[in-house]
Amino acid sequence: MEMAAQPSDTLATLKTESETLKTKLEEERAKLHDVELHQVAEKTEALGQFIMKTRRTLKGHGNKVLCLDWCKDKRRIVSSSQDGKVIVWDAFTTNKEHAVTMPCTWVMACAYAPSGCAVACGGLDNKCSVYPLSLDKNENLAAKKKSVAMHTNYLSACCFTNSDMQILTSSGDGTCALWDVESGQMLQSFHGHAADVLCLDLAPSETGNTFVSGGCDKKSCVWDMRTGQCVQSFETHESDINSVRYYPSGDAFASGSDDATCRLYDLRADREVAIYSKESIIFGASSVDFSLSGRLLFGGYNDYTINVWDVLKGTRVSILFGHENRVSTLRISPDGTAFCSGSWDHTLRVWA
């Protein structure tokens, strides 16, 4: 009799303790909330008019563009599509340099290796595969394909760490993982999200071994890559988090969500410090990225537009039209001279 009563008591006690700790966490965060970011930024000079136009349109995908990544050479771009194709472009000339046909449709993730010699991609096949890029245009890239990551649901995002040797992945199975490319071995796994993980971003190398992830559980988590521990988590969005990106200093990150807002979280203050939203923006933000100084935040939205935000003042400085369907992916070039957006309209656009 006594033994049967204990398990439910312990569960209740733990639940109470968890509620108490959540309240304590909020109180600790609130104590330090002495000012808003935009108030601190009041004395900063306002930004002038921005004239950004589409400078290149990359056409060639047969269906929705889902993901893109720049090569470190600042001119090549890899993109992946619902049509199962992964294309490497020279963004200066708009020429296609390589094309790979994946065995699955909905290739939701792609990434360029730091060396520029390989690309990684995956999606509904639940895997992340690496394709070395050959200088011989006639060579069949699929022949040299290397399967690296295996998840139990779709691959939502992938990125190489600081070398071609390791890849970080996030998945619809609710986990993230770190893999050794050569052996295909899982080096670390990251558990904590309560639903599909949709996005991830690696901290700038100076900041150390952490990365941030966002998911369908409306939570963003910062992880220690060595221990697998979640070191900070934030739950202020009201819907799925589609994109996360570190502020260039590594001290903060932005997220874009289906709740039509982008938000900025400061890691040292351990809280949300800005919300980028307007009553007129009612469609989800699918992808976000910062300009080099961190002053501008570019957001691609499901209403086909790109909104440019003044990160410090919290105001919108520009709205860019051009895509004819949802903007699904957006990345600044490595030297910050341009940014590229990919859309459900099958095209990529380079803006400057």
Add this chain to the structure above:
Amino acid sequence: MSGSSNIVAMKKIVQQLRFEANINRVKVSQAAAELQQFCIQNALQDPLLTGVSSSTNPFRTQKVCSFL
């Protein structure tokens, strides 16, 4: 059976919350000042912010047509 796995799950949640509750934090005023400082220090090196001219931005360069 499901009772004990719920407890294991709850214990993990409580452990995680204890860890997160105890981290060091700074005031928003200090954090915000540092974010702003970073922006200002790097503003001139941000081509999209300063608006790089056509001659130096490879994407803004006009394409040259040549007759073959």
